[in-house]
Amino acid sequence: MSKLSRREFLKRSAVSGAAAAVIMSGLNKPAHASAGAGKGVQYGTIIDLTKCDGCSHLKVPACVTACRQENKSKFPKPVPSEEINYYWPHKKKEDWQDKKQLTNRLTPYNWTTVQKVTVEHNGREVEVHIPRRCMHCDNPPCANICPFGAQGKTPEGPVVINHDLCFGGAKCRTVCPWGIPARQAGVGLYMKVAPQYLGGGVMYKCDLCYHRIKKGQVPACVESCPRGAITFGPREEIKQLAKERAKEIGGYIYGENENGGTSTLYVSQVPFEKIHQQLAKQKAGQPNPEAPGYPLMPVNVGNYLDTANGLLTSMLVAPVAGAALAGYTAYKKMKGGE
Amino acid sequence: MEKIKRHSLSVRFVHWSVAISTFLCIFSGFGQMPVYKRYKIDQLPGLAWTSDFSVTLLIHYIAAIVLIFAVAYHIVYHLIRKEFSILPRRGDFKESYQIIKAMLTGGEEPESDKYLAEQRLAYAYIAVMLILIIITGIIKVLKNLPAVSLEMNTLTAVSAVHNAATMLLILGIVGHLAAFLFKANRPLLPSMFTGMVDKEYARHRHSIWYRRLQQKNDKS
Incomplete structure (x- = not known):
């Protein structure tokens, strides 16, 4: 230190200060800490599958435990199971209150899970661990098609469900390419209407710890990961970083194009087609292969609204065309003396 | 029985395109609620498509386009012709x-x-x-x-x-x-199908309209 000249010290301080500012302003830093963030900055995450090992030293991965702990207060509080009706006229109901402890799948009480597959790539077997939760899509069909507007994309990026308004029709789960939202019966607005005949409960899923983001903190999963496999930051920087990382490892990105783009980007050394294949194989071997809560990874999956959005021009032209035809008809008729 | 004209082709076109498109919008809209799977409507013969949101959404959009077209036609047509008798x-x-x-x-x-x-x-x-x-x-x-x-x-x-x-x-x-x-x-x-209504009926029930028609006829 004594050898360090005053000038050099200042120079280094300035450089490290600038570096710190860059780090502070960006990655793993929350909403308001971001330099010049303010309104309009959307956030996203990178999940680096080369770093995630599924917390093999733990019984339950750290992100899963942290998520459950952090979001406990938002979990469903349904009436007791015996008081929950079937979804008339069907003889079934989606009730998870006795399976709260499940961590190997998505449920209303478990918003993140870590999947594990073994993939053959370049002549060797690679074990891949994949933390799964809501992808927080750029144009979320789940939110767009909710008939009650009970789901929406926040200005910061997370897609959140309004648990007080949700009726539990589960349409959001159907249009989600990954079937992420999970339904719990016996709770929510429908219980106040005609629970025997209408509605099905409330949908639950990851909200990217929206309450933390608003406070300027990072999501619990990001904070808890012992290997720093999940990175949080402004959407655009995240995108850039994912590309750099993929280039660095000669790997692949998932989420950039899927469903029209998501704010969760996976980076992997092995192609996602292979991961998807293995996940699909696992799912097919389950007692109920149709069961939701075990998301796959379909590559380049399209957005449910693509076809409908293609009709936009017709919709905008319709009133103009109607008016034009009316003008023509009325003119012709009046000219004819009618 | 003698008939007189009550609804022009334009009026009938608007009425029926609004009626049909509105019906389709309501039917497909309920599909978005979503009710057809829940109440097993999609298990009725020929109705399996009703629980497919992508199908009902498309119907909803197309029917809405027809509805908007007809409504725009209706407003502009009667504004130009200054026909406000239904207000x-x-x-x-x-x-x-x-x-x-x-x-x-x-x-x-x-x-x-x-x-x-x-x-x-x-x-x-x-x-x-x-x-x-x-x-x-x-x-x-x-x-x-x-x-x-x-x-x-x-x-x-x-x-x-x-x-x-x-x-x-x-x-x-x-x-x-x-x-x-x-x-x-x-x-x-029948007037909403053929455009014509019984003259006697019009004279009796819509007498103000009937008299005005008569005056117009007398003038011309």
């Missing part, structure tokens, strides 16, 4: 009451113009609902675009208006159809 007038509530009372008791009805007072009110009611549904519907369509995102509260409010106005519209349609429970109203029915 409500002062005293229509009282007059409707008198007409309905007369139909029930067999008493004397007040004289009517081209449209009965309750028809003018029904028109206004259905028009207001349709306009509300179309405006909120367009907002909902725009928010489906990748570039458009709505605040959650706005989205909830827009959806609530869209749904509530639809329920009120359905009530209105039921009322509109229930009008034909009354025998007195039935001679009007």
Whole structure:
């Protein structure tokens, strides 16, 4: 230190200060800490599958435990199971209150899970661990098609469900390419209407710890990961970083194009087609292969609204065309003396 | 029986395109709620598609395009021709009451113009609902675009208006159809298909309109 000249010290301080500012302003830093963030900055995450090992030293991965702990207060509080009706006229109901402890799948009480597959790539077997939760899509069909507007994309990026308004029709789960939202019966607005005949409960899923983001903190999963496999930051920087990382490892990105783009980007050394294949194989071997809560990874999956959005021009032209035809008809008729 | 013209082709075109597109919008809209799978409607023969949201959404969009086209046509057509006989007038509530009372008791009805007072009110009611549904519907369509995102509260409010106005519209349609429970109203029915109505009926029930037609004929 004594050898360090005053000038050099200042120079280094300035450089490290600038570096710190860059780090502070960006990655793993929350909403308001971001330099010049303010309104309009959307956030996203990178999940680096080369770093995630599924917390093999733990019984339950750290992100899963942290998520459950952090979001406990938002979990469903349904009436007791015996008081929950079937979804008339069907003889079934989606009730998870006795399976709260499940961590190997998505449920209303478990918003993140870590999947594990073994993939053959370049002549060797690679074990891949994949933390799964809501992808927080750029144009979320789940939110767009909710008939009650009970789901929406926040200005910061997370897609959140309004648990007080949700009726539990589960349409959001159907249009989600990954079937992420999970339904719990016996709770929510429908219980106040005609629970025997209408509605099905409330949908639950990851909200990217929206309450933390608003406070300027990072999501619990990001904070808890012992290997720093999940990175949080402004959407655009995240995108850039994912590309750099993929280039660095000669790997692949998932989420950039899927469903029209998501704010969760996976980076992997092995192609996602292979991961998807293995996940699909696992799912097919389950007692109920149709069961939701075990998301796959379909590559380049399209957005449910693509076809409908293609009709936009017709919709905008319709009133103009109607008016034009009316003008023509009325003119012709009046000219004819009618 | 002698007939006179009541509805031009334009009017019939608008009526039926609005009716059919509205029916399709309501049917496909319920598919979005979603109800057809829940109540096993999709298990009825030929109705499996009803629980496929992508099919019902497409029907909803296409029917909405037809509806918007017809509504725009209707407004512009009658504005140009300055035809406002279906708009409500002062005293229509009282007059409707008198007409309905007369139909029930067999008493004397007040004289009517081209449209009965309750028809003018029904028109206004259905028009207001349709306009509300179309405006909120367009907002909902725009928010489906990748570039458009709505605040959650706005989205909830827009959806609530869209749904509530639809329920009120359905009530209105039921009322509109229930009008034909009354025998007195039935001679009007063919006019929405052929455009023609019995002359005697018009002279008797829509006497103000009939006299005006006569005067016009006399002049020409």
